[in-house]
Amino acid sequence: MVSALQNILRFIFLILIQVFLLDNIQFMGYINPMIYILFILLLPVRFPRWALLISAFAMGLIIDVFSNTAGMHTFALVFAAFLRAPVINIFTSIDEGSNPTPSFHTFGVSPFIKYVITIVLLHHITLFLIESFSFLNLSLIIPKILISSAITILLILAIQSFKSK
């Protein structure tokens, strides 16, 4: 029950931070970190997959409404949410019966970092490819994906390392 409330608050909080703070900060001209993906990353491991997809869809839609990108964030976030379970299975070995919340502590430092990097990259690559459909320019997109992902990953890991103490 406490965890459900925590997740709802995190959902709202991350959207507010993303839309009103991060979307207004433009590192080096065109890079903006996408912290909202942290919501998907931190849901309990055994959170029902259908509910995970629906919440990813809801979150993506809200972000899209605020940033005038109808559907792009939704597509990327649902995609990342769908691949979350396989990614967790690749990097960790969690007992059938247990239902931990992903963190440095429950996953171990190295698996957790790998997990965050993989999901963030999947999300950013999908998002920037979709965004660039109208004019494909790889020399522009690849640095954009790499730098944005790096900043998002660093932010997420920094937030998580503060929490575990």
Add this chain to the structure above:
Amino acid sequence: MIRYSVVFLFIALEIISLILISNNKGYQRSVMLSSGNAMVGRMYEMTNSFVEFFKLSEANDNLANENTQLRNRVVELENKLSTLTDTLNSVSWKNVSVSPEKEYSYITAKVIRNTTHLSQNYITLNKGSNEGITPDMGVVGEEGVVGIVKSVSPKFSVVIPILNPKILISSKFKKNDYSGPLVWNGKDARFASLNDIARHVRFSLGDTLITSGLTKTFPEGIMIGTINDYNIKESDAYYNIQVKLAVNFRTLTHVKIINYKNYREQSVLEQTAADEGKKK
């Protein structure tokens, strides 16, 4: 079975997203899912009043400058007018009228949402159809062309700025009237590229680019930018021109929307002519 239903749900959600994206490609789109939406608009207005505080002094300087320029212009025109009325007799003076393509007025609005770092940028304004704004109206800042109104709700409107490859601005050289479409290349908020300028056209760095007046959106002669760089390959027929935009989109706070009075009349006439052409 449960495994598969998750896959189906995933596919269904992704298809919905794709439909949303593809609907967004058109010129018009639902105001519901954009920052023209009333609730979203109001929230941006709130945060913007906060951010605007920091831009006030700059906006003030710009307004003061524009004010002086306008005063000078008024004095100049008044002087001309008085000399003219002296020479002309009062009867013929009353018959003087403005040519129809110049009958327009301005509506001022405040920018409450603006991006410059995406590959497709949009601007949200705090005025909408209640104030008489309709889609396809031109939007200008103090320095020059900003963009075109895309969709409106009663209280807000969304503008596609030059910084969005979805629009072309019909532009021409001030000095020799050669025209071409201006389009953004998606990289830098300070520059755009000018296309379709043929090899034989003579121009040089620093030349001024203004609106062509060939569309109903902008009257002729509004500043767009200056030529910053150009090159042409041996095999090409057209120049590759980089234009430095007059407007600084990073600090945009107030804009004016151009309300062209004869828009309807002109479009109806053009439409009828085009339809008749198709029938024959």
